[in-house]
Amino acid sequence: MGAGVSTLATPALPADWRDFLALTKPRVMTLVVFTAICGLLVAPVHLPFALAFTAILTIALAAGASGALNMWWEADLDAKMKRTAKRPLPGGRMERQAALHFGVGLGSFAVLTMGLALNWLAAAILAFSIFFYAVVYTIWLKPRTPQNIVIGGAAGAFPPLIGWVAATGQVSMLPVILFLLIFFWTPPHFWALALFMEADYEAAGIPMLPNVAGEVATRRQIVLYTIPMAVCALIPPVIGMAGALYAGIAVVLTSAFFLLSVRVWRRVPRADRGLFKYSIIYLFALFAALVVDKFV
Numbered sequence: 001m002g003a004g005v006s007t008l009a010t011p012a013l014p015a016d017w018r019d020f021l022a023l024t025k026p027r028v029m030t031l032v033v034f035t036a037i038c039g040l041l042v043a044p045v046h047l048p049f050a051l052a053f054t055a056i057l058t059i060a061l062a063a064g065a066s067g068a069l070n071m072w073w074e075a076d077l078d079a080k081m082k083r084t085a086k087r088p089l090p091g092g093r094m095e096r097q098a099a100l101h102f103g104v105g106l107g108s109f110a111v112l113t114m115g116l117a118l119n120w121l122a123a124a125i126l127a128f129s130i131f132f133y134a135v136v137y138t139i140w141l142k143p144r145t146p147q148n149i150v151i152g153g154a155a156g157a158f159p160p161l162i163g164w165v166a167a168t169g170q171v172s173m174l175p176v177i178l179f180l181l182i183f184f185w186t187p188p189h190f191w192a193l194a195l196f197m198e199a200d201y202e203a204a205g206i207p208m209l210p211n212v213a214g215e216v217a218t219r220r221q222i223v224l225y226t227i228p229m230a231v232c233a234l235i236p237p238v239i240g241m242a243g244a245l246y247a248g249i250a251v252v253l254t255s256a257f258f259l260l261s262v263r264v265w266r267r268v269p270r271a272d273r274g275l276f277k278y279s280i281i282y283l284f285a286l287f288a289a290l291v292v293d294k295f296v
């Protein structure tokens with residue numbers, strides 16, 4: 001039997017649709033997509049449902065594509081961390097090439113569809129977000145510097161801006177503030193988790209802030225980033241871009257965020273887990289409040 005025949009007879013790795021879904025990091029992407037929906041809904045242009053749906057679908061597909069490219073590049077690192085070791089590539093259920101093809105195919109489809117159906121400015125920012133997460137954050141910054149998520153986190157801050165630009169065709173003040181809000185939210189969100197996942201990152205040799213600068217510095221940085229985040233959360237009503245309902249909810253939600261970050265700083269047991277969980281609730285609730293405020 002020739003070598004070619006025996007290669008053909010080798011069974012492919014048993015990836016099924018659940019593994020492809022896992023490549024898109026669906027749980028994390030729910031919040032990414034939610035912020036994009038809110039960005040689109042608060043824009044001053046009413047899109048027909050089919051177009052709005054297409055815009056959000058393409059953002060979801062692009063975000064999923066960037067997750068797949070991240071997993072393609074990090075297969076070896078993921079194998080070293082308990083939290084990620086069972087993903088399709090380190091779990092041995094999928095070929096690396098399949099993840100690469102899936103990511104490139106899905107991302108290209110998403111960007112082209114956004115451009116053809118909505119506008120090319122939104123498509124360009126969408127393409128830039130994929131590039132920023134998959135290349136700037138994952139390949140370049142993450143293995144090199146503990147500031148990786150400060151700069152790289154910008155990728156996850158684009159979706160509300162993309163939603164807005166998909167609807168209006170242009171960039172304005174409110175979506176830029178929403179971008180900055182998520183930009184400053186990301187370090188407390190991630191470093192709270194990095195504090196209780198320090199051992200994982202140590203095992204994989206990834207230079208996250210707690211491993212490099214130590215716990216005390218990380219706890220202080222968490223509180224420091226919460227301050228510009230709070231300012232961004234409160235600017236919209238101050239400049240007349242959101243009403244009293246949003247203002248009230250933002251003050252309550254943001255004060256709670258700040259208090260939880262102070263608990264992390266003061267080393268209250270399990271405060272890091274509490275802040276990480278709350279960071280997710282916070283962003284969901286704040287963006288929902290912005291939309292409710294607009295329509296009530």
Ligand code: HEM
Nearest residue numbers: 027028029031032035149152153156157182186190193280
């Ligand atoms: C560079 C920036 C970021 C980093 C490094 C980061 C990192 C992480 C990590 C490691 C987890 C742990 C759970 C998992 O693997 O599923 C997580 C969870 C999560 N992140 Fe982030 N994140 C970032 C930005 C964002 C952004 C921008 C959003 C949304 C706007 C977001 C939303 C979430 C959500 C919803 C979860 C919970 C997922 C679950 O329920 O399992 N993250 N993040």
Ligand SMILES: CC(C)=CCC/C(C)=C/CC/C(C)=C/COP(=O)(O)OP(=O)(O)O
Nearest residue numbers: 025028032062063066070129130133155156
């Ligand atoms: C529209 C568009 C393209 C949006 C991109 C959305 C985006 C960049 C989200 C970032 C959130 C995320 C999955 C971080 C995981 O960090 P990690 O990769 O370090 O985590 P891991 O250790 O779980 O792989």
